[in-house]
Amino acid sequence: MPTVTMTVNGTQRTGTVEGRTLLAEFLREHLGLTGTHVGCDTSQCGACVVHVDGSSVKSCTCLAVQADGAEITTIEGLANGADLHPMQEAFRDHHGLQCGFCTPGMVMSAIDLANRSPDPSEHEVREWLEGNLCRCTGYHNIVKAVQAGARAMGGGS
């Protein structure tokens, strides 16, 4: 069975996996990082979005072996102790969530957008969130939160 080593939220982690083990499964079941959610398992809903080498990807459509040697950031890697990441803070301030299931993916996706576009327009945010589905129909506040979060990040990650 293959062994994979990757830097997850700043810490090097090694594990033995099957070839078919998905990155989402490795994070959740091997490393216990259950903040990354699996909704559809068909790369449509975006609940499983994490950063691989700085880019947002759907971890349900990435093999753990494909991420061997990569730098991974999950929702657990954002806050600094009790201090939330500016994007998390913005989701709280703007009530950008209802049930919260889609939130980790929304936040990870939003940070990737903010890194590329520090002051995104509403249109830009809505286009970017194409791949993140919210079943509570809460997009309105999510869009506000992403715009505020991006501004609060001030061009930094």
Add this chain to the structure above:
Amino acid sequence: MQDFNYHAPKSMDEALAALRGAEGAKLIAGGHSLLPVMKLNLAMPTDLVSLAGVPGLAEIADDGDSVTVGAMCTHAQVAASGVVQGRIPALAAMAEGIGDAQVRNAGTIGGSVAHNDPAADYPAACVALAATIVTDRREIAADDFFQGLFATALAEDEVITAVRFPAPDRAAYAKFANPASKYAVAGVMVAAGADGVRVAVTGASGDGVFRVAEMEAVLAGSFSAEAVAGIAVSSDGMLSDGAAGAEYRAHLVAVMAKRAVEACG
């Protein structure tokens, strides 16, 4: 998903050896076409050979009258490329319209072209722009490469290394997208250049990408939206599913062709 042996070669020679080493071996690039079909057990490879570690496959080169896109370039990379935006803006815009941001960050041009999904965007761009598919051993014209539903001219152990697109005088892509997946329900790329006017359609036919000779002939005489607007496309062989029936798809082809010509300016 059935388990498999995973290979991470560091050179093309190693990749070819791994591919030839097992009868059920398949290549994996970004995995965004292959992993979904493996989850459904529609593909059950015994071995997966990743191209991620093979050097030189993710570069975009400006060749003057053409642009060469490495097989491992992601859709996001093509969309953001200054070279592609400058030489073939229609190709950059098409890449920007694939799936969603996360799909574009992982999916690759080589993977999409090799998979030849009948609703994928790239086959229309390759055929309309008269692209050449470059492999580890030869060059294949796009017209000869795509051979029907999920079928291509590739040999079992052949590896796409790049796709070379001649820069057109003008080109545009118009797509009626499935609202959930963003796959093309009907997508039409129109291009005018050294190879004349070419009109390629994806998403509509069960046989995958096809050209519309009647539209090409009319546009060669008069390159205007009005010229194609009156040309009806037959619904024979068109896909019919929850997104659109065959007759509606045929109608959409004409509408998208008209929009693409308009967008050429």
